[in-house]
Amino acid sequence: MNDAHLPGILNCINEGIVLIKRDLEITYWNPFMENLHGEKSSKVLGRKLEDVLPSLKQPFFSRAMEQLVASGNPVFFSAAMHRDLINGQHQVNLKMNRIQVGDELILMLEFIDVTGQFKRINQLRCYVSQLSHLNTELKQKEKVIEKLAYYDRLTGVANRALFEKFADKYLSLAKRRNTMLGLMFVDVNEFKMINDTYGHNTGDKVMTRVASLLTESTRKHDIVCRYGGDEFLVLLPDIRTMNDYYQIASRIEANKRRRIIQDGYSIAVSLSIGISFYPDDGLTISELVSRADEYMYADKQNSR
Amino acid sequence: MTKLLIVDDSKFSQKITRSFLDRYLDDVTFDFADDGQAGLEKFDAWHPDYIIVDLLMPKLRGQDMIKQVKLSDPDARVIVLSADVQHHVREEVESLGVLTFVNKPLDDKKARELGTLIGKSSRG
Amino acid sequence: MADKLNSSDIMTELFNIGVGQAANTLSDIIGKRIDLSIPNVSILNPEKGKHVLDQYLAQVAEGTVMVSSISFDQQLEGRVSLLFPADKMHQFIALCLHETWDEEAVTKEFTDIDYDTIREIGNIVINSMIGELSNAVSIPVKYTLPEIDVLDHACADHFVVFGDSQLVLIMYLDFDIEGTEIAGAIVINMALNSLEEILDQINKLYNGV
Numbered sequence: 042m043n044d045a046h047l048p049g050i051l052n053c054i055n056e057g058i059v060l061i062k063r064d065l066e067i068t069y070w071n072p073f074m075e076n077l078h079g080e081k082s083s084k085v086l087g088r089k090l091e092d093v094l095p096s097l098k099q100p101f102f103s104r105a106m107e108q109l110v111a112s113g114n115p116v117f118f119s120a121a122m123h124r125d126l127i128n129g130q131h132q133v134n135l136k137m138n139r140i141q142v143g144d145e146l147i148l149m150l151e152f153i154d155v156t157g158q159f160k161r162i163n164q165l166r167c168y169v170s171q172l173s174h175l176n177t178e179l180k181q182k183e184k185v186i187e188k189l190a191y192y193d194r195l196t197g198v199a200n201r202a203l204f205e206k207f208a209d210k211y212l213s214l215a216k217r218r219n220t221m222l223g224l225m226f227v228d229v230n231e232f233k234m235i236n237d238t239y240g241h242n243t244g245d246k247v248m249t250r251v252a253s254l255l256t257e258s259t260r261k262h263d264i265v266c267r268y269g270g271d272e273f274l275v276l277l278p279d280i281r282t283m284n285d286y287y288q289i290a291s292r293i294e295a296n297k298r299r300r301i302i303q304d305g306y307s308i309a310v311s312l313s314i315g316i317s318f319y320p321d322d323g324l325t326i327s328e329l330v331s332r333a334d335e336y337m338y339a340d341k342q343n344s345r
Numbered sequence: 346m347t348k349l350l351i352v353d354d355s356k357f358s359q360k361i362t363r364s365f366l367d368r369y370l371d372d373v374t375f376d377f378a379d380d381g382q383a384g385l386e387k388f389d390a391w392h393p394d395y396i397i398v399d400l401l402m403p404k405l406r407g408q409d410m411i412k413q414v415k416l417s418d419p420d421a422r423v424i425v426l427s428a429d430v431q432h433h434v435r436e437e438v439e440s441l442g443v444l445t446f447v448n449k450p451l452d453d454k455k456a457r458e459l460g461t462l463i464g465k466s467s468r469g
Numbered sequence: 470m471a472d473k474l475n476s477s478d479i480m481t482e483l484f485n486i487g488v489g490q491a492a493n494t495l496s497d498i499i500g501k502r503i504d505l506s507i508p509n510v511s512i513l514n515p516e517k518g519k520h521v522l523d524q525y526l527a528q529v530a531e532g533t534v535m536v537s538s539i540s541f542d543q544q545l546e547g548r549v550s551l552l553f554p555a556d557k558m559h560q561f562i563a564l565c566l567h568e569t570w571d572e573e574a575v576t577k578e579f580t581d582i583d584y585d586t587i588r589e590i591g592n593i594v595i596n597s598m599i600g601e602l603s604n605a606v607s608i609p610v611k612y613t614l615p616e617i618d619v620l621d622h623a624c625a626d627h628f629v630v631f632g633d634s635q636l637v638l639i640m641y642l643d644f645d646i647e648g649t650e651i652a653g654a655i656v657i658n659m660a661l662n663s664l665e666e667i668l669d670q671i672n673k674l675y676n677g678v
Contacts, residue, residue, distance in 0.1 A: 101497045112600060115614050117592045119585040121566050122498055134585055136614070158581050165580075354507065355482040357475070361675055401485070401507050428489025429505060431496045449486045450605060 057152030196252035223277030226333035352384030369460025381405025487598030518637025537591025547659035
């Protein structure tokens with residue numbers, strides 16, 4: 042093949058090809074480069090490279106070209122580190138090579154369009170950020186669902202489902218560690234009357250106050266659960282001596298009969314309490330619950 | 346007699362600097378230090394007329410050594426010879442009041458300029 | 470020829486200059502200050518070189534490295550590999566590109582754009598180092614653009630050819646860009662006679678040195 046074909050070949054290449062002399066005068070500018078840059082070959086031939094492509098004025102480009110002229114080793118500039126090298130529409134990688142033609146040295150600059158890659162990666166990043174956004178939303182929803190599944194909607198304390206989960210766990214722990222597990226049955230006396238007298242709305246708030254009162258009187262790992270309309274269960278794990286229990290009981294006892302101010306009414310609230318212990322009062326949760334229920338009932342009778 | 350202290354962690358570089366400067370300076374005596382700390386000690390003990398100092402060195406960096414030197418003698422004549430030629434490094438060092446900043450590697454042309462600089466200011 | 474200690478001192482100084490220039494160029498391009506540690510070149514026989522390199526790969530890179538490498542093969546023969554621990558590269562690339570780096574986001578995969586960024590950095594570092602060496606000894610060295618690769622479970626055999634006539638030069642390269650440290654390594658696998666030629670040439674050029 043004869044060299045005369047070379048310009049024809051360069052014309053077909055899907056890369057911007059620019060040839061320059063050592064003094065940086067442009068001698069060739071292929072059609073692809075015309076598309077990338079927007080300027081026709083006839084307008085740029087004979088002009089200096091940095092007049093046509095001003096971003097190549099930066100000192101590291103001139104240093105690289107001097108080195109290339111001296112050593113002949115190729116140089117590479119990435120589109121990512123050199124944004125908008127030609128213009129804002131195209132992101133290009135730039136490769137520079139030295140070519141010896143007879144006695145003359147020419148530099149070949151290849152501008153490789155990678156705009157498509159940038160678009161794809163931006164798309165990918167967009168998806169990833171959407172995904173991570175969705176993920177956060179899902180996690181929040183999961184929390185809400187968990188809250189709905191395990192907590193009483195009115196009072197915010199545990200519901201029966203959560204109680205059962207913890208009851209089994211604490212019971213087996215007590216068996217393993219040889220400790221006592223306390224189970225307290227709490228009933229709000231005359232709750233129906235409170236509802237009838239002050240309205241359901243106020244009654245609901247009273248129930249919430251009782252739940253908070255129980256939560257505040259117990260320890261961190263104790264579980265307060267709303268068991269039914271006006272009934273609460275409290276699990277007291279890891280009781281080693283009766284003294285541990287008395288400490289909690291005395292705090293609840295102090296609040297057993299009191300008047301609370303709610304919605305402008307002064308309401309008398311009293312609690313009936315029964316407590317059973319593993320292992321003395323039963324070996325299963327249902328045994329413990331029914332025993333505590335009995336004691337609670339006795340307490341209610343006494344207080345009348 | 347001009348006393349010249351070369352502070353450089355490379356023995357090879359010390360020798361090149363010496364042999365280049367020898368070509369362009371008469372009546373000069375050299376001493377060497379391998380790091381900033383040793384350079385500081387030699388400076389205090391020997392009172393050189395010029396210090397040629399590298400930047401990237403163990404124990405005490407060139408920048409820090411120059412600061413200390415300038416504290417004890419604000420008129421100390423310091424020439425920096427370094428491969429770290431980032432412009433903010435250069436600015437930082439020049440703000441310390443050095444005579445000049447020479448990029449490594451030293452070559453004949455740079456050595457001649459240094460020779461002229463040292464010759465002139467030692468006569469003046 | 471100079472003795473062992475001397476030759477390592479000479480190579481350290483030559484590469485030191487190259488690394489300084491590379492940092493300068495990179496700092497100009499990204500507009501950020503780069504702090505360098507003192508590089509130290511060890512010249513080792515292949516066996517020792519393999520051992521030292523495997524240690525680096527296990528400790529610093531935990532097996533996965535991003536490699537830029539070039540070969541040269543005229544008057545001087547050898548292969549230069551620039552190694553960076555892959556796990557730090559996303560952060561490094563983000564710093565170079567002035568992007569915020571989000572540990573959680575995006576995949577651990579490298580994109581073509583990341584590869585091109587590393588190709589440029591590899592080109593800068595290798596150009597400066599080999600260019601400086603080539604200038605200092607007045608021996609022209611010819612090479613191409615670096616090839617980029619990400620290697621899982623990399624071991625020394627990837628970078629070192631074993632043979633009696635081979636040497637391994639290892640240099641640790643610590644960059645610090647705005648508080649992010651990148652502990653890279655440069656491994657040069659070189660024919661023994663190439664190193665001898667370099668040292669001979671230095672003796673000739675700096676006669677009496």
